[in-house]
Amino acid sequence: MGDLATITSQEVMIEIGGAPILVRCESPVRSESLEFLRMLEGRYGGFLSPNSLPVFEFDVELMPPGRITNREEISVRLEQGRWLIERGDLRAEWDQNARRGLIVQSANPYSIDVALRIFHSLMLAREGGLLVHAASAVRNGKAFLFAGVSGAGKTTISRLAPPDALLLTDEISYLRREEQGFVAHGTPFAGELARVGENVQAPLAALYLLHQGPENLIEPLGHSEAVRKLMENVLFFANDPELVRMVFETACELVRQVPVYRLTFVPDKRVWELIV
Template sequence: MNETSTIEIGKWTIESNYYEEKENYYSFPWKLDSFKKEKNIDNIKFYFDLKQYTLSHDILDKNKIYDARKVFHNYNVFQDENNDFIWRQDDLNKNCLLKYKINPSWDKINLIYSSKNIDDKFLFEYLGRIFFYSVINYGGIVLHSVLMEYNDKGIIISAPSGIGKTTHARMWRDKERALIINGDRALCRKIYGKWTGFGMPWCGTSGEYINRDVEISAIVVLEQAKENSVEKLNILQAFNHMIPNITAPTWEKNLLSKAMDYLEDMVNEIPVYKLKCTPDIEAVELLKKEIDKL
């Protein structure tokens, strides 16, 4: 059985091919329904060719270029003789769970191995991590931030994990009827000369996402404090504050360089504020006064 479907995320089309071989069948979770398109769109395409290979996947684990076993994601990246990347995801006992093969252009991704112990939802979530990197080669950048919309203005809320960006965004939602487009990742792309934020079906543990886009009007960096204050950052300050939020592969220098260029362009064109805040509604009200001026 061979099935092809097309979805749109961030104005890119993604053509996915599913194959059934023996007892192995891959299908995307229901969460993609709002992103499905009935016809192809004339734009850049990523081909997620998800086929269970019959070759021995172990022969590909030779030229390791990145080892992330000491961090949460627990994955390795190899490179074969054709310069394709092999993304291997392991469990905590170093047993291989899945492997994706990625071509040098980052527009074709093949599932070449999956353990029988993992389900489609797991495969889909890790495919998202590769998608974050793929878009860099085609004018996009993903930031570890909340993307929300308030009065037709796109706002990126950025902060290290545990600082309170989710709490702050939800106060905006509850108090000011802001719309959370993605609770964990901001997919950004310049459209007609304007940086635009897009919804996508990968949202970390927040569980919050919708299929919507909005022009980005402001970027906000949160910092915990005993009193609330807000200041507009200069370009250098803004760039330095946002660098840790870039989702880009350190082991692929070309993509990393492009992502840095995109971020530099963003902070040159979009005002960036630092909000020193307490976890209460007064912080929202203070920031709102600045956003309403835009």
């Protein structure tokens, strides 16, 4: 009984956007695996879902700290039916049909975070969803996205959010296309606030493109400019024409369904009076 009581799981289930992914780590040095998995449990705390059925499984092979590949820049590509991600600190590969993959990295939480972001971006592309470089929050049961490049104000507007707004993320927004429309989900993909989002979801009510300026101002955008700006903020790494086409179709559909505005704002909390 004593031994059984000390057995600790060598896997964690991380459910983001309603997609449970099992991460298993069975390093020959058991304590190393457990320490890594406990680190993941801490990082993805609100997104752990141990009783869900996984839609995908990743094994993690831990290596000593150092370069895993010789790639300076990230590479995401499809080769002979297998997706490959390569970066200096990371190599991941998976077979979408087999629903299994392998991540090779050192015992750090950042490399697997990159792999998960890219995995979700590719999965969403096929399912009519998007990962958007945007903060998002739920207020009055409706989700609002605030998109923009670094420095546009995602962190600022997240920090200014009133107590009744649930922050879904300050960095990477997760959108799924469902029957009733687009739904925004919380993500653990944190930006400068280093704060994991709330694991909740709500129908997307508006997309705001952020600009900081001398006054608070909301201006509607035309369809083509809205699509162009949205596409600029979609996270998509793969050089795959079929998926690029799907992402474009999804961006067009989102702009057709959801109002898109340019939000110029003064960095103080009054801007949230406009977000209702």
